[in-house]
Amino acid sequence: MKSWRLWLPPLRRRLALPVTSLQLCLLGLAGGLIAAALIILFRLAIMGIQAFYLEHSDDFTSLPALERVVLPFIAAVLISLLGLLIGLRHYRLGIPFVIHRIKVKYGMMPLKNTLHQFVGGITALSAGFSVGREGPSVHLGAFGASSLGSYLRLPYNSIRILAGCGIAAGISASFNTPLAAVIFVMEVVLREYRIHVFVPIMLASMAGALATRAVFGEGNDLASITMISLSNWHLPYLALCGIAMGVVATFFNKSLMKTMTIFKSWHLALRLGLAAFVTAGIGYLVPQALGAETGAIHYAVTAPAELTLLFAIFLAKIILTVTALGLGVPGGIVGPVFGIGIVMGTLLAFLPGLLIGDHSVAGTYAVLGMAGMMAATLHAPLAALMAVTELAANPELAVPAMLVITASYVTAVQFFQTKSIFLQQLDFMQLPYKLAPADDVLQKVGVLAMLQQDYQVLENPTDAQVIQALDSMPVQQPLLIKRSYAVDQHYELASYDVSMSMTGESSLKFLPVAALSHQATMAEVFAELGDQREGAVLIYDDEDAHQPLGLVLWEQVRSLLMRQNNLL
Template structure:
């Protein structure tokens, strides 16, 4: 039922606009608060606002321990956020965006209110404690939870709940990256997954509001300062195309390794889930001790790579290290996003590619930074398959129109190669592993339901040696159009229809029904609904559902199929007296 506030919003677009503004305001404030939480907790764990800017240094407050504190930081953080997530919001574990996509696609946009608070606390602790994940995924889930909670509080319908969820996601991305356009396209392309003028307008309002709030509180500065880039020679375009293909494959590889490591962690862990981040933190801490550049989100390291500050070999080390560190953080039960890690990997691939080009063909032109920037967008596009978001975001970050053409070329090729080699993305793969395909049409999804979930009760059964007139009386009293026939041991033999009894009675036959029943295929209780549909289409009056012992356990008729597909529930008409006489 739609509540009073919902009726106002439903009748007045101004009301929905006001809610979009509120969601954008909340997402902007949430993004700022989340960022401050990460910075202050990082200072507590390391003595610095961002340890990736000073990798390998001793603790800022405890210089006597040297750099060994990085082994302990993930353990302490995991000891806090592990029980927090397990107790209050298990969906806050992982990278967040798939849960939002699932809520919009299957759950009417409904997200529990506590998810916002738990996700903020858990992700801030995880990142501050060395977790090599991003803050974008969490803020998408936080903003989406705020939008969903507000919509549910106003008791809006599902369409408007999903819209406000998308508004929250757009606001989160907008405030985090200081990129309002990218926030809009992220929400439309990945969360709503459909385009409509009304939805677009509301999402724009939320994204702009969130960006204004963040800029007012944090300043109008890009999240990652980048030098100006220019593309001057046509010969560079084939190189950017080749980079797009390499980056697209890198994005797919990043996704595969992420879930492979998660599977390995699932296989290796036998204890309670709340303890997993703490114990797994020991392994993550060991990796950070060897490669401290992996501590936290890693934007300072990314920025230095774009500036050409690393040699080719070390760029490849950072690429592999980020893939493993991010995967391990998620695998041990950490909470954080994969958006920023994909950008990080893209910068390393692009910068390494640019270094190779300059070493092999220095006259070909193209700066290392330009290749790194294009690599960022292409790897994200290959991993998430969101080309519009990738193009818009990287364009907003640089403001350089001259790079838009090579950027579009590389991102389109990265998306295309990703389509060729992988059915899923870094976001949808998590859902597919739970047998949830949000791209599957609703009818196809319903057709895959097991018959045991849609079958109706069995009608009165008839034993094969029952006299004809007793069966006619049973048809008349039950009102069924068809009845199952069983052998003396209770096994299903076939189906008997009312018109067959009518014809036999009219012709004066006096026999048992075993000779009249039509042998009919049965369906196992675990088979999909689509099998029953095929049998009914082939002319079967109904489909008998049996178990492993061929015992009749259910009955599927046209009415059951219509009910499963959301059609009108039409009661079967009772057999008339003429049909059974």
């Protein structure tokens, strides 16, 4: 055994506890660096491919019309072949799938899905489909960081936190917004705020930002936007703008889900072919709308007074995004929503621009539009506010951003009863993303944190020997019976059966004892013992299944649940 492996048992026991620890912080930092490396590789691959035919990355206006038309079809064929090669049953990608895996599989991502996301995302983004790179980034980040935990065979509760670290690092490495990445993970993906989770995720997001800055520089996709402070007279108009963004976000969400519903029975190749046809047709007419969001941002910034062009980009961007994502093109939704919001904000800035005689406020309105669309579409108001704060580097924009975000979010939620687009997609795919209250509590504690090693074992005893042992043992000490056979063995928990002692029958009770991995959480113990409400499970190290590490009793599960809001 390698010397470093000697540190693993105490490390695993420490991480089984839901508390802040230096070990978890360091692992989160390492997971963030792994995730950042994958995202940097992903981005470099896209840029390297686009360098063969584009003058500037993600700007398809310089590409001849025929090539703009052909590229989406080539990408559709390649993604379809990839789906057939890897297996269409693994074609569940992006942020909704990651949320599902976080809730039901502790954030551990299947390799085949990840390969499909990596290669398919590169192909789609290189060809100009209107999808975002944050979807693949979240998927790859969760895979990279959780793989570290799986390799070290850490408790599942800590692997889930590492997956969150990878997601934060992935978003941070994608957009160079480390604070917004942390909030996005807590608000949208994990949907909880706990200090022992927040701290390592914060470190991982920092690592992602530092890594991406080392490779791509200090700037971000919105660095070209000039933002100024707004006078208070803008606020009433901004409230109306927020309402308009809530309406557009609702239309966008419903259109996307309608597209998914209508074409769900089509084969993947046919859906991708239709997406390529629409992308090629609109890309021929409005090349500024192709790609993730950079092209739309560039033209919103450089031509804020050209209403016809901006409106064409706005409509084209919505159609292209709904078509691509609704028909199954691998990619994310956040990037295109940023682009749609920025173009919409620029359009809405035209009226105040006329009043003041110039379009200097267009950049500010563009960023506020991005925040409003993000809040209403993704149901991530706090992450949207943090994104504006980081990108604008101007605290005076916090108040107008709060107003726009509130107006758009309340409009979408209260007046149109829309859910987060991620949750709608999860419902459509019939992927569970909610936990029972008991499971939610128990999944945060690893079995190693509750391990009991003070018990006795008798091998193939008679009833008389069992009675003698029970009489001589302390009342609270468990007695295990090992039943050995020629080809198998199993354990039972022995105790007195008070209910049978008055009938003249044997007063002994033997309950079968299941075995669980040392990586399991108390939720798996509850799943084994919850129906009978008694008994115990043995905990094994996966590398040495013949030697139990200890025992976890039902009473420990009950006690843990009683301490947490009386859940049992």
